[in-house]
Amino acid sequence: MTGDRVRDRADVVGDLHEEVGVSLARCDYRYTAGRRRIVDALADAGKPITLPDILAAAPELAPSSVYRNLDVLERSGVVQRIAAAGAHSFFEFAEPLISHHHHLICIDCGIIEDFRLDDDMERRVDSGLLEAAGKAGFTPLRHSVDLHGYCAACA
Amino acid sequence: MTGDRVRDRADVVGDLHEEVGVSLARCDYRYTAGRRRIVDALADAGKPITLPDILAAAPELAPSSVYRNLDVLERSGVVQRIAAAGAHSFFEFAEPLISHHHHLICIDCGIIEDFRLDDDMERRVDSGLLEAAGKAGFTPLRHSVDLHGYCAACA
DNA sequence: ACTATAATGAGAGCGAGTCTTATTTCCAAC
DNA sequence: GTTGGAAATAAGACTCGCTCTCATTATAGT
Known part of the structure; x- marks a missing residue:
């Protein structure tokens, strides 16, 4: 146990x-x-x-x-x-080493926390980004999605 | 003219x-x-x-x-x-002052360029992020979506 | 064990960005 | 117009996150 x-x-x-x-x-x-x-x-x-x-x-x-x-x-x-x-x-x-995720960034205290999007959303975002990258002649390796705001402690 | x-x-x-x-x-x-x-x-x-x-x-x-x-x-x-x-x-x-957009960031030369997602995709991403933020007790103000890779010149 | 190579630790050095302060510019009231 | 007070500027000193240097120590591979 x-x-x-x-x-x-x-x-x-x-x-x-x-x-x-x-x-x-x-x-x-x-x-x-x-x-x-x-x-x-x-x-x-x-x-x-x-x-x-x-x-x-x-x-x-x-x-x-x-x-x-x-x-x-x-x-x-x-x-x-x-x-x-x-x-x-x-x-x-x-x-x-750590599963794909994104960041909640508090603009007050600066703390950064992880969060996950559900697989379906993640796929849609990824395909949308791939399309946009292709149009710009850009070779994408990875993407980052950050949410800026106030954490529970600073809200 | x-x-x-x-x-x-x-x-x-x-x-x-x-x-x-x-x-x-x-x-x-x-x-x-x-x-x-x-x-x-x-x-x-x-x-x-x-x-x-x-x-x-x-x-x-x-x-x-x-x-x-x-x-x-x-x-x-x-x-x-x-x-x-x-x-x-x-x-x-x-x-x-500038319309909502995201960034293509070249990991070689460091240049940053703007790109837009179509409105439909943007809405979906935004609602997905709002949901994730709510679960974490986070008050979101804005989001950033960055694509990291090689620009046309560095590819 | 011996030797070559990599890693460590302490501090000097670098550079992006901020702070200080004297001077200048701007605006408003007279 | 002139004048007085508040904001902006310019130059450089300074801060601080981070990197570099180099002498010393630890780690394989033979």
Whole structure:
């Protein structure tokens, strides 16, 4: 029961680490303890977080190393950066490590949360975007749909 | 003929300036020559541009003044800032000065272009987003749909 | 174990953007 | 017109998120 749930979670996290390890190895990067700590912090958060968030979760890490490793993880397709104006960037797992989703961005406190569109809607959006891209001679790789407004806490 | 076309364009730009002036006045800001130059640069570009772009179009402007005025224009609802990771922010007219649209963002050269979805698609996307926002206790103000990939020049 | 290669950590360095302050411009009242 | 007060400007100092450098340390592969 409780034991099983813990076991399950450990397995899921174990799978995550394995997938990350494979992604890193594909680019000739090593999966070091520091990188594992970053991945743990991202997994624990369950939403996009900033460098200070990561340092708060793993104070033993050197800021410069975290920046470098986030860059390595981004290059390996493990994490994705979300740019914020005049503030810290946010980081979260990239697809396919995390299922396709979009962002709720609070224009007051800056927090970013994930949300999913149902498959039908997602397909329609995607085909609409593909069409628009084709007309513009654009080769699309991915799309992002962000909702800007006030989160439950700031409303 | 040619004269008429020029006249028409001048009228459109005149309307733009008038609208901007009203927006600024509503926030007790003045519509100065420097701010007008920025608005002209944005109008001439017809797509999101950066501070260096604005300075290239209007070298007589002081960078600090342009930054300050972009901030004023953003506060007045005239322009909108588009954050870019580790690079200059992009600026363009906000709605309703420019019709609702989305962005094609080249992940190679960084250029940003506008595109429109047809009204039907836009409505569907919007209702889908509203529903998702409601579930999360989020109060949405606006949405952004960006397509990331390679532009015609970089493909 | 040995060696080549990658990763780390501390701090210097970079650059986009903001703040400060003295000066100038604008508008309105007289 | 002149004058007085409020807003805008310009130049540069400054902040801060982030990257680079480099000496040191850890990690494979042989």
